[in-house]
Amino acid sequence: MSLRSTRGRPDADLWSAPVFPHPVHGFVGRRAELDRIAANIDHEVLFLVYGVGGIGKTEFVYQAMREIRSRPRWADATPILVEVRPGTTAARTLAQLLSAVGAAPTPRRGQPTEEAHMSEQLHLLARVLDARPYLLCFDDVHNLPAEQVGEALGYLARHVQRSRMLVASRQELPLALGARPPLVTNLGPLDDAAAEEMMTVLADRMQRPRPEPAAMLRATHGSPFHIHRLLVRHAPETGSLDESLDELSPAARRALLAVSVARHRPSIERLRQTWFSDASIDDAIDELRRRFLLELEHETLAVHDLVREALLGRATAAEVEAAHEDAAGLCLGALLDDERGPLLLAVDAVEHFLAAGRAAEAWDVVARWTSALAAAGSEHLLLGPLERLREALPARHVAIDLLIARSLVRASLLEQASGVLARVDPVRTDAEEARYCVLAGNVAQRAGDIERAEALFERAVACAPDADARFQARLQRASAVIFAGDGARARPMVAAALADLPAPTPRQEARAGWTVAISWMFDERFEQAAEQARRVRRGLEGTGLDDLATQLAMLEVLACVESEDMVAAREAARAIDETGPRRRAAT
Structure with missing residues (x-):
């Protein structure tokens, strides 16, 4: 029954989809496979592209997308690329996608398991994808649990008609029984003619001598990745990728390691600003590009899977930890320098710091960004990292347990929240005691034990460390009284709580x-409820608190409908249309 808002980031996106890449110049071969996709694009929904690493799945999908978008029916469809990096979870990937298509935040609310929450999010995603056409490209989905991916794709293929999905994976995905059959493309090596054509095109573009075709085929086995690497080396060499990695300068190796472990595409400028103080980063990037170890797209950097795997396989544990620390710095740089930086970078920063063995820094990120993530409906993405932080930071057990419990209470997972609250250390500061009592009071209230809830909220008021915390606890106590059916007693309690503030803020x-x-709603005095919500909503005009105004407008609509005042209900609904969250979803 609480009213929440994003603090300080009124239009923050959870994740911003990258500009969709163009296929490489000189793309050759695969004509039969591309024609087969084109022939079915108007009828099928799900297209799976399988192949081993380095066989050209990514470029194939980029080329397929270019050809699909050239067709009139799909010219206005929105293309979205989701690159699945190692270590990424299915929940995070789904949150990315929902943000990219403009879906409203979907916090976890009462679903007993993560799977149940994901099912609800998939249902929301299917509705969005069927409302307008999208062209979704998922790359490297073999980095996700195959069963989860197969179930999700099968569901979307069955329930979506207006959008299309192209999925690239090294491994076959097990679709659920009864799922709509996908169109599967298995990519093998380029045939001799296509491989020779690719070699000729690249040699001409790069002004390199054209290798002897037979030697090229023996060295590359028709793999586009290895054909490209052969051309950027002056001569074919056994183990040339390993040699290239061993020859890197320290700056180039550091940059490549950071980009390899990063879960997003860092920009060159971000690398320069975050942890390179001079022009050495430019030299490092040039060195990596000359060796075909780094891909540059719209000033952002990416690493081919085969390069990443070879590099991380040869790196020491200390190097990998340092790379994760660098990647965390890149995430924080984007978040702190840009008020609209994608909030998922905060989750990534926590994961990177944990992988670097820097638990204290990970906790600092959680403390700084958890409220913004909660407002974006993605607080649940921190539950796993928080449990790992609890193991790493014994001195922070109380604070971490309270944060976990808060997430579970907000998700209406009361049994789990009770279990976490039961393990909270009884030795607590006044501030921690106040937070504990508020959470325990919420659990008691939702379980129907209003008397205990009110007592816990009274204790929270007594322990509150500041005026705002005391005010919030007093509102919680009033809410418990409202739930008990005594709105007449609750309203003076709210007035007294507000009057005790020296200078109440608009929030x-x-x-x-x-x-x-809400108290008027519980008393079934709907006209008073509508008038109250309307007055408060109008008082927020010009404050920038659009999300609060949205919630008040929705409450006003409900109250007007209950009082059968449809004219006022429509007016309140128009106020919802004018708010920032609705604008973001529309665009």
Whole structure:
């Protein structure tokens, strides 16, 4: 029954999809496979592209997307690329995709398991994908659990008609029984003619001598990746990739390691600003590009899977930890320098710091960004990292347990929240005691034990470390009284809580007004509820608190409908259309 808002980031995106890449110049071969996709694109929904590493799946999908988008039916479809990096979870990938298509935040609310929450999110995604056409490209999905991916893709293929999905993977994906059959493309090596054509085109573009075809075929086995590497070396060499990695300068190796472990595409400028203080980064990037170890697209950097695997396989544990620390710095640089930086970078920064053995730094990121993630409906993505932080930081057990419990309470997972609260150390500061009592009070209230809930909220008021915490606890106590059916007693409690603040902020006034409006709703005095919500909503004009205004407008609509005032309900609904969250979803 609480009213929440994004603090300080009114239009922050959870994740921003990268500009869709163009296929490489000189793409050759695969004509039969491309024609087969083109012949079925208007009828099929799911297209799976399988092949071993280095066989050209990514470029094939980029070329297929270019040809699909040249067709009139798909010219206006929105292309979205989701690159699945090693270590990425299915929950994070789904959150990325929902953000990219403009879906409203979907916090976990009462679903007993992560799988149940993901099922609800898939249902939402299917509705969005069927409302307007999208062309989705998922690359490297073999980095996700195959069963989860297969189930999700099978569901979307069955429930979506207006959008299309192209999926590249090294491994076959097990689709659920009864799922709509996908169109599968198995990519093998380029045939001799296509391989020779690719070699000729690349040699001409790069002004390199054209290798003898037979020697080239023996050295590359028709792999586009190895054909390209052969051309950027002056002569074919056994183990040339390993040799290239061993020959790197320290700056180039550091940059390549950081980009290899990063879960997003860092920009050159971000590398320069975050941890390179001079022009050495430019020399490092030039060195990596000359050796075909790094891909540059729209000033962002990526590493081919085969390069990443070879590099990380030869790196020491200390080097990998240092790379994760660098990657965390890249994430934080983007978040701190850009008020609209994608919030998923905060989750990535936590994961990178944990992988680097820097638990204290990971906790600092959690403390700084958890409220923004909660407002974006993605607080649940921190539950796994928080459990690992609890093991790494015994001195922070109370704070971490309270944060885990808060996430579970917000998700309405009351049994799990009770279990976490039961393990909270009884030795707590006043601030921790206040937070504990608020959470325990919420659990008691939702379980129907209103008397215990009110007592816990009273204890939270007594322990509150500051005026705002005391105000919030008093509103919680008033809410418990409202749930008990005594709105007449609750409304003076809200007024007293607001009056005790020396200078109430617009947010605090809105929270108090929301609670009063809810009390009128519980009393079934809907006209008073609508008037209260309307007055508070209008008082927020010009404050930038669009998300609070949205929630108040929705409450106003409900109250107007209950009082059968459809004219006022439509007016309130128009106010929802004018708010920032709705604008973001529309665009």
